[in-house]
Amino acid sequence: MTLAALRDGGKRALAAALVDLERDGDSAGALALLDEAWRTSKAHVVGITGPPGVGKSSLCAALVQAWRQDGKSVGVIAVDPSSKASGGALLGDRVRIVQDAPQTGGDDGLFVRSMAARERLGGLADQTLPAMVLMRALFDRVLIETVGVGQSETDVAGFADTVVFCVQPGSGDSLQFMKAGIVEIPHVVVVTKADLGGVAERARADVVGALSLASADQHDWPLRTLPVSARSGIGIKALMAALEEHRVHMAGQGRLGDARRRQSKRWVLEAFRERFGQRGLQRLQGVAMDGILSSDASPFERLRQLTEILERPR
Numbered sequence: 001m002t003l004a005a006l007r008d009g010g011k012r013a014l015a016a017a018l019v020d021l022e023r024d025g026d027s028a029g030a031l032a033l034l035d036e037a038w039r040t041s042k043a044h045v046v047g048i049t050g051p052p053g054v055g056k057s058s059l060c061a062a063l064v065q066a067w068r069q070d071g072k073s074v075g076v077i078a079v080d081p082s083s084k085a086s087g088g089a090l091l092g093d094r095v096r097i098v099q100d101a102p103q104t105g106g107d108d109g110l111f112v113r114s115m116a117a118r119e120r121l122g123g124l125a126d127q128t129l130p131a132m133v134l135m136r137a138l139f140d141r142v143l144i145e146t147v148g149v150g151q152s153e154t155d156v157a158g159f160a161d162t163v164v165f166c167v168q169p170g171s172g173d174s175l176q177f178m179k180a181g182i183v184e185i186p187h188v189v190v191v192t193k194a195d196l197g198g199v200a201e202r203a204r205a206d207v208v209g210a211l212s213l214a215s216a217d218q219h220d221w222p223l224r225t226l227p228v229s230a231r232s233g234i235g236i237k238a239l240m241a242a243l244e245e246h247r248v249h250m251a252g253q254g255r256l257g258d259a260r261r262r263q264s265k266r267w268v269l270e271a272f273r274e275r276f277g278q279r280g281l282q283r284l285q286g287v288a289m290d291g292i293l294s295s296d297a298s299p300f301e302r303l304r305q306l307t308e309i310l311e312r313p314r
Contacts (some may be wrong), residue, residue, distance in 0.1 A: 037137035037296035039171040044247045047160030048148040054168040055192040059228035075135030079147045157185040162246045169203040194227035264299040
């Protein structure tokens with residue numbers, strides 16, 4: 001399968017390719033497709049994170065609708081809670097995104113993929129990166145919605161170009177935001193359900209106060225705090241403008257390339273550690289590992305190279 005074949009085959013071909021990647025992501029065909037997709041990136045990747053019930057899916061639906069009205073094609077990765085019985089995704093996020101954006105029904109410019117978080121912490125699924133890389137080569141915008149697991153939900157910073165953290169008025173989320181980890185990852189903070197009025201404005205003021213005390217390095221990007229209501233449409237245009245401003249900001253002075261290289265290196269190390277443990281990493285310490293990690297090859301190729309070195313007969 002090639003990217004050209006996926007473009008010609010539409011959503012059905014993409015769905016089949018993602019299934020193949022989940023079944024055998026280490027096959028020669030899968031790695032060739034992922035390497036091609038890595039070299040053919042075109043999308044801006046936006047990650048939406050925050051506690052359960054904050055309104056992430058409704059916000060995603062509003063963003064999808066706005067992007068489609070602007071003529072942008074959109075790929076969505078919705079990471080759902082896992083079924084304890086089957087291990088599969090409970091498709092709540094996917095259903096809400098499609099139902100809340102009815103104008104996109106049957107739209108060839110929109111593709112929504114649900115993934116099960118399973119036992120993985122951090123809010124994402126094991127197959128998030130391969131799916132994101134593939135969609136990033138096919139769509140204008142890629143949206144990643146995390147599962148909503150709380151204060152440790154920071155993995156999205158390693159996958160998205162722009163991270164949006166959602167805070168719900170009157171829930172104490174603004175206080176949780178002050179804790180280390182969460183405050184360090186977003187580029188835009190959204191206070192959801194802004195149509196609630198005063199309670200939403202107080203939550204926004206709390207977040208602004210928290211940011212004034214934080215020392216997070218946002219690489220000269222002034223973190224934005226915006227009140228937004230997906231139901232009434234309040235703040236959606238302002239959020240779209242902020243996302244576009246950050247996209248342009250990252251495109252300048254090589255920031256996007258640097259950020260993606262850091263993300264890639266981190267993913268390779270984490271994927272290798274999951275496969276071979278800390279002892280496997282220790283066996284590869286030295287010049288060989290440093291050279292491979294700093295190369296311009298795709299993360300999938302680098303992981304393959306490290307795996308081959310470790311599995312060579314001694």
